Amino acid sequence: xxxxxxxxxxxxxxxxxxxxGISKVLNRVNLKIWRGDILGLVGETGCGKTMTALSIARxxxxxxxxxxxxxxxxxxxxxxxxxxxxxxLLRAQKLAMIFQDPTTSLNPVFTIGxxxxxxxxxRTDTSKASRLSMLGGLGNLMPAIRALRRGARERALxxxxxxxxxxxxxxxxxxxxxxxxxxxxxVLIATALSGTPSLLIADEPTTALDVSIQAQIxxxxxxxxxxxxxxxxxxxxxxxxxxxxxxxxxxxxxxxxVESGSAIDVFKNPKHPYTVGLMRAIPTFDTKRGEIKGIxxxxxNFLNPPPGxxxxxxxxxxxxxxxxxxxPAPREIGLVHEVSCxxxx
Amino acid sequence: MLRRLLLIIPVFIGLSIVxxxxxxxxxxxxxxxxAGPQATAEQILKLEEEFGLDKPLPVQYLNYMRGLFKGxxxxxxxxxxxxxxxxxxxxxxxxxxxxxxxxxxxxxxVPMAMxxxxxRDRWPDQVSRIVALSSISMPVFWLGMILQLILGMTxxxxxxxxxxxPRVPFPPNVTGMxxxxxxxxxxxxxxxxxxxxxxxxxxxxxxxGIALITRLLRADxxxxxxxxxxxxxxxSGLPERVILFKYVLKNALIATVAMLGFLFGWQLSGSxxxxxxxxxxxxxxxxxxxxxxxxxxxxxxxxxxxGLVFTIVNLLVDISYGxxxxxxxxG
Amino acid sequence: xxxxMSVAVGARGWLGRWRAENQGLIEEWRRSLYRFRQSRLSVLxxxxxxxxxxxxxxxxxxxxxxxxxxxxxxxxxRLQGPSRDNLFGTDEYGRDVFTRTVWATQTSLIAxxxxxxxxxxxxxxxxxxxxxxxxxxxxxxxRLTDIMLAMPGIFLALxxxxxxxxxxxxxxxALSITWWPGYCRLVQAQVLSIREEDYVEAARGIGASRPRIxxxxxxxxxxxxxxxxxxxxxxxxxLSLAALGFIGVGAxxxxxxxxxxxxxxxxxxxxxxxYSTFPGIAMFLTVFGFNILGDGFxxxxxxxxxx
Numbered sequence: 004x005x006x007x008x009x010x011x012x013x014x015x016x017x018x019x020x021x022x023x024g025i026s027k028v029l030n031r032v033n034l035k036i037w038r039g040d041i042l043g044l045v046g047e048t049g050c051g052k053t054m055t056a057l058s059i060a061r062x063x064x065x066x067x068x069x070x071x072x073x074x075x076x077x078x079x080x081x082x083x084x085x086x087x088x089x090x091x092l093l094r095a096q097k098l099a100m101i102f103q104d105p106t107t108s109l110n111p112v113f114t115i116g117x118x119x120x121x122x123x124x125x126r127t128d129t130s131k132a133s134r135l136s137m138l139g140g141l142g143n144l145m146p147a148i149r150a151l152r153r154g155a156r157e158r159a160l161x162x163x164x165x166x167x168x169x170x171x172x173x174x175x176x177x178x179x180x181x182x183x184x185x186x187x188x189x190v191l192i193a194t195a196l197s198g199t200p201s202l203l204i205a206d207e208p209t210t211a212l213d214v215s216i217q218a219q220i221x222x223x224x225x226x227x228x229x230x231x232x233x234x235x236x237x238x239x240x241x242x243x244x245x246x247x248x249x250x251x252x253x254x255x256x257x258x259x260x261v262e263s264g265s266a267i268d269v270f271k272n273p274k275h276p277y278t279v280g281l282m283r284a285i286p287t288f289d290t291k292r293g294e295i296k297g298i299x300x301x302x303x304n305f306l307n308p309p310p311g312x313x314x315x316x317x318x319x320x321x322x323x324x325x326x327x328x329x330x331p332a333p334r335e336i337g338l339v340h341e342v343s344c345x346x347x348x
Numbered sequence: 349m350l351r352r353l354l355l356i357i358p359v360f361i362g363l364s365i366v367x368x369x370x371x372x373x374x375x376x377x378x379x380x381x382x383a384g385p386q387a388t389a390e391q392i393l394k395l396e397e398e399f400g401l402d403k404p405l406p407v408q409y410l411n412y413m414r415g416l417f418k419g420x421x422x423x424x425x426x427x428x429x430x431x432x433x434x435x436x437x438x439x440x441x442x443x444x445x446x447x448x449x450x451x452x453x454x455x456x457x458v459p460m461a462m463x464x465x466x467x468r469d470r471w472p473d474q475v476s477r478i479v480a481l482s483s484i485s486m487p488v489f490w491l492g493m494i495l496q497l498i499l500g501m502t503x504x505x506x507x508x509x510x511x512x513x514p515r516v517p518f519p520p521n522v523t524g525m526x527x528x529x530x531x532x533x534x535x536x537x538x539x540x541x542x543x544x545x546x547x548x549x550x551x552x553x554x555x556x557g558i559a560l561i562t563r564l565l566r567a568d569x570x571x572x573x574x575x576x577x578x579x580x581x582x583x584s585g586l587p588e589r590v591i592l593f594k595y596v597l598k599n600a601l602i603a604t605v606a607m608l609g610f611l612f613g614w615q616l617s618g619s620x621x622x623x624x625x626x627x628x629x630x631x632x633x634x635x636x637x638x639x640x641x642x643x644x645x646x647x648x649x650x651x652x653x654x655g656l657v658f659t660i661v662n663l664l665v666d667i668s669y670g671x672x673x674x675x676x677x678x679g
Numbered sequence: 680x681x682x683x684m685s686v687a688v689g690a691r692g693w694l695g696r697w698r699a700e701n702q703g704l705i706e707e708w709r710r711s712l713y714r715f716r717q718s719r720l721s722v723l724x725x726x727x728x729x730x731x732x733x734x735x736x737x738x739x740x741x742x743x744x745x746x747x748x749x750x751x752x753x754x755x756x757r758l759q760g761p762s763r764d765n766l767f768g769t770d771e772y773g774r775d776v777f778t779r780t781v782w783a784t785q786t787s788l789i790a791x792x793x794x795x796x797x798x799x800x801x802x803x804x805x806x807x808x809x810x811x812x813x814x815x816x817x818x819x820x821x822r823l824t825d826i827m828l829a830m831p832g833i834f835l836a837l838x839x840x841x842x843x844x845x846x847x848x849x850x851x852x853a854l855s856i857t858w859w860p861g862y863c864r865l866v867q868a869q870v871l872s873i874r875e876e877d878y879v880e881a882a883r884g885i886g887a888s889r890p891r892i893x894x895x896x897x898x899x900x901x902x903x904x905x906x907x908x909x910x911x912x913x914x915x916x917x918l919s920l921a922a923l924g925f926i927g928v929g930a931x932x933x934x935x936x937x938x939x940x941x942x943x944x945x946x947x948x949x950x951x952x953x954y955s956t957f958p959g960i961a962m963f964l965t966v967f968g969f970n971i972l973g974d975g976f977x978x979x980x981x982x983x984x985x986x
Contacts, residue, residue, distance in 0.1 A: 022710070062583055087588070095585025102583075107576035112598050112674055121594075122584040129587045136590040178674045194584065355825070362826035370835075370842045477720065481974060485967035487918055489925050490941050490959035493948070501949040563974075617833035621922055625945075635834060636926050639841035647838050655830040 008079075009202055009234050010036040010059055014332075015073035017054060017258075020066060026305040028054050030258040030313065031073065033333050033343070036202065041228065041235045043245035043266065046255035047302060052238045055255070056204045058082075059236070060098055061090050078201065088129065095126045099195035099233075101224075103207040105187035109179035116175035119159040119194050124151055126198050162193035166223060185216035189223065196227055203228065206238045221248060242285060246270060251339065254278050257303050257313040259330060264340030274342045276318045312345070320346055352666065356659055360652070364416070367651040368409050372644065412648070421649035426641050431649035434634060439653075440524025441511060442630030445622070446615040448527070448550045453557025453611065460558070461565035466592065468570065476562050483559035488618055492552045492625040499548065506547055509627035513541050549626045553618050557611050564607055568600035575599075602673050609665040613658050718978065724971030731965055735785040747774035748782040750933045758951050768953035770943070776953060779935035780961050786936055787965065790851050791917040795909055797855040802862025803905065809863065810870025811897070821867065824860040832857035833922065840928040847930035850923045854916060865908055869901040910973035914966035921962055937962040 017029035029051050036042050044052050057063050058075055061082055075082040077093065085093070094100075102108050110118055117139065124135040135148050135155075142148035156175075163171035166189040179187060188208065195203065208224065209217040225248060228235055237249055245252050245266060252270075253263035254277065262275040273279045280298040300317035303309055309316050315325035324345050333341035415422065421431035464476040500508035512518065512526060519530040519538045527546070530538040572578065573596055581591050616632075623632035631650060638646035670676040739745055743764075747753075753773030761768045767776035809820035827835070832854075839853035840846075873879060879897065923929035924938025932939070937958040944955030 060583055062579065091585055091587060093585075094583060098583070098585075100580075100583040102576065102580055104576060108580040110577045110581070110595050110599070112602065112672075113595075118581075121586060121590065122581075125585045125587065125590075133587050133590055136586065136594055139594075180675050191580075358822065359825050359829050362822070363829050366826060367838060370838050474720075477974075481970050482963075482967060485914060485918075485963055485970045487921055487938075487941070487959060487962050487966070489922065489938075490955065490962065493941065493945060493955055494959070497949055497952060613831040617831040620833050620837065621925060624926060635837060639837050640927060642841060644842075647841065651830060651834055651838055654834050658831060659829050 007038045008035060009038050009040070009077070010034070010236070011074075011076040012055065012058070013074045013076075015055070015058060015075060016071045017058065017063065018069045018071050020069070021306070024306045027308055028068075028258055028305060029058070030308070031329065032058075032255075032258065033260050034253055034263070036234055036236055038201070038234050039232065041237065041248060041250045043249035043252040044236060044238045044255060045240060045242060045245055045252060048240060049302060050255045051258040052255055053206055054258075055260075056100075056206055056236060056238055059202075059204065060094055060100065061085070062094075091125075091129070095122075095132075096198060097201045099198070099200035099203045101188075101191055101195050101203070101205045101208045104211045105184055105191055106179075106211070108191055109187060111179055114176050114178055115182070115190050116156065116159060119162075119175070119190075119197065120152055120155040122194050123155040123158050123197050127151070158197055159193070162197045163190070165227075166190070166193045168193075184212055185220065188212060188216075188220055192220075192223065192227070196231060196233075199231075201234060202236065203233045204236045204238070207240070208237075209244070210239070210241070224248075242270075242281070254281070257308065258305070259313060259343065260333070261314070261330075261344065262340075262342045263333065264337065268337060268340045272337070272340075274336060274340070274347060275344050276320050276346070277314050280317075352663060356663070359659065360656065363655045364413065364648075364652055365409070367648045368412065370647075372405060372408075416652075421652075422645035424638070424643050424646045426638075426643045426646075431646050434646065435631065435649060435653055437524075438629060438631050438634045441628060442616070442619050442623070442632060444525040444527060445546065445549055445553060445619060445628065445630060446612065447525075448546060449553035449615060450557055450608070450611065452550060452554035453561055456554070457558045457561030458565060460562045461569060462592070462597070464562060464566040465569035465573070473566075476566070480559035480562045483555040486555060488552050488555065489621040489625050491555070492548065492622060495548050495552065496625070507545050509625075511542075511545050511628055513545070516541060549622050549628055552625075553615055553622055556614055556618065560607065560611060560614075561604065565600055565604050568603045569596055572596045572599045602669070605665065605669055605672060609662040612661045612665075616654060616658065712979075718975055720971055721975030721978075724968050724975055727964060727968030728972060731784060731788065731968060734781055735788045738781040738785055742775075742778040742781050744775040744778045747778045748933070748935050758947060758954075761953055767957040768951070770940075770954055771947065776940075776957055779940065780937070780958050783935040783937050783940065783958065784961065784965070786847070786930070786934065787917050787920065787962070790847065790920050791913050794851055794854045794858060794916040794920065795912050797851075798858025799862045799905070799909055799912075801855070802859035802864075803866050803901075805859065806863035806866030807870055807898070810867040811874060813871070817867070820863065824863045824867075827857070827860040828864070833919065836919065836923060837926070837928065840923055845928040845931055847920075847924070847934055847936065850920055850929040854919050854923070858912070858916070861912070862905070862908065865904060866901055869904055870897055873897050873900050907973065907977045910969065910976045912973075914969040914973065917962065917966055917969075 012032055012034040015029050015032040016027070019026040019028050032051070032055055034042075034044075034055065044055065046052050054063065058070070059077060059082065061075075063070075070083060078097070082090070082093075109115065121136040125132040131147070131151065134145075135142055135151055138145075138148065142152055160171050160175060163175060168174055168186060168189055174182075179190075182190065192208075203224075205224065209220050212220060221244065224235075227233070235249075237244070239245060249266050251264065252266045253260050254269065254275065255261065256277045262269060262273065262278045269278060270282060273282045277298070280296075283296050284298065286295055298317055303313050303316070309326070311324075311326045311328055312318075312321075312330040315321040318325065322345060328345075330343045331345060333343045334347055335341050336347055412422065419432055421435070423429070424431055424434065427434075460476045460479075464473040467473055496508050499505045507513075516538065518526065519533045519535050522529050522532050526542040527539060530536075530542055578591060578596060581595055582588075586595070619628075619630055620632035620635060622628065623630045624636055627633070631654065634646065635650045635654075637643075638650065739748075742748075743766075751772070751774065753769070755773065756765070756769050757771055757773040759765060759769045759773075765775045765777060767780060770776055770779070805820050805824075809817045836850070836853040836857050839856060840850050843849040843853070874897065920929060921936065921938030921941070924936045925942040927939075927942065930936030930939045940958040941955045941962075944951060944958075947954055
């Protein structure tokens, strides 16, 4: 395994048991994230981006989910077969995750200080972490826990100030509902990056925020990524954010990564018909009135997806093969640029 | 909040009117019943005068309300005691019973609910569901009798009825609640006796609470577990047991606290039957006896009193709800 | 079954139109039924209830001693334990406890139904009016509800029954009176929230008349909540009636009623254990069956409790 390869997802297949049947959410996902990489994962809502990210952290509840094929490697180690305890430590120490909605991501009945201390304190072994959290303030009665708590609180204050929350020492004892949306996202970023993670997974971190705040938050994330030398998986459906922030981009459609490569390459020279359609649909300054071209058809049903390549019903280059065989493994067609399409095999 | 407090007054007045009307709809003649079969016509008339029954109804009502403000709930026709005095004597017994059974309900119900939620759809969940359903379906007075039969009469493990050993004097009266008083007097022997007598009634009372808490808390826990902040906590690496016992539980319990008011009301209703079965000298038994003898002063007094207590408890529950949930407290 | 009915009525008829308009609702109901059938416990509940209904409605035709439901006496066999002739033993008049227990099934089921029906109807109507018209009307009705709810029902029912005179009819009436506030509150809250929904606005906007709005849009959405409550309430109604009977203000002799029988049986404990035990078991079974059903309904209809 390449030492610089942080995350490798190979042929991942994930099913979800729903009331109406089995939803084949991920259909052979292939993804690589290198150290120092800033990878944008784009696609329409519902195409499986979040599921892919959650799979890296093994946060998919199984049942009703079920991994039916493929492998996920983090720092060279097989994630799927780790024990629960190993995964917990991995999530605490190596991974940092930021989710979309800051309003619901924080526990409303505890102060943010309490929650941050809990999370910072969870980076040690489970029994200590449990005691630290469960005893809460009472933990200060035990010297070992008191030291941990104090250290955690200092770190929390430090991070809160770093993300731009002014009177951190007072606000740390406030409840989540006393913060605005943007501030809450800052708190979440502070919490996530308070340790020494290798990978930051940000799932649409700015989508739920006001437009004016979005830029601020994005900039904050960029600064921190550079400061902490993080690798990033940035999930978004906003191509503008990708163009601005990401080095590489992977395009997903209906549970498959159809194309990946450097951001410039993929944007300027899209190869997969879906990516081509996507790029074409972006209105530019020159686009004349009435010229916006969408992609005909609609997103497939995951319960009964079309056979073979899931994009073939909407693809103008579809060949008979596309309806019969599953799309091929990603093939390199340029420097770092990979496509998963019969057009290029 | 203030609005809630003020609203109690018209509700109370309305309640008093309702109970007044009801208790004076009595078709039988309570005075004659009280006077006994031997009474002469003039004795009956004198009795009527004594109880102010010769005045027109609205006047009677006003007199009653006037007395209410002074804390005078009227005189029972059966035993000539002031109703307020009898209530003061009987209420601590009922209160004690209700408190103990509520505590039992929580102590047994919460772990059961958690087990049912964590082991969802597996046998602990199914078992707790059946137990809960059975508890609610059980006619509480029947269960009490069966337990009396088996544990009391057949195996002689627990006393059959009453509140305390008739041969032993009560502990010095502080609250009127025997468990508390005996602890205050540091008398463990009496405490043990009180506990033994309370075991069966409290258990029967507690069943409903156990069932309710188990089912509702389980549903709340499951609902909270789906929320985003739980996924966030897990993604941040918090140990699973912290997530369950700290993060999920506090949220779920908040929703359950709201139910305590309802539970209290139910316990009060249940006390009517439990006290009848176990001869427990409380408000329930007092109510039954008064109803059977058409003694309308106590009926009114008890109804109003119980209504007041219930309303106050609900108000307290609402307040504590506001205190526990930081969103309301620091709105 | 709906398809067959609509073919019979004519696809263009009222039923057919309703079907077309409410595709979504029908689909949801079909799903709910499927989910319901999945739960073994719910199916058990339904089985129990079917059994009970059978016993209740046909009981008087096959009980061994139908006269024992009345005032007859057979002093020579009084207070005998369960035997081949008397499955559940005999009471103090020598009447067959089994016969009386079965007879009481019909009494209780009918009484329970009436209580919930009467209390529910009053409550639904009042709650609907309060929720729909809002304002003063709402205030008045809700204050009234508050007064009724300020007290645990049994006390009020006790007072009313004692005042009117002990009788099973009076007990039923009293219980109905204590039952309606629950429905009133439920429906009022539902109507209040639904009233503000967009689709009601839309209906009003295109000029739908008031009754149409109420019946076609608002009520169907309250229905599931009402059904869950009603199914759970039925068991409690039966229990409450028995409680009043137990105390002595409900069914009067010679009417066989479980609560009254259990109460009478107390006098003969511990010797005559069968007198109180069997009616109690019967009552437990009944309430248990309905509660399973209610629980199943709730699991299926209430999205929050969905498994």
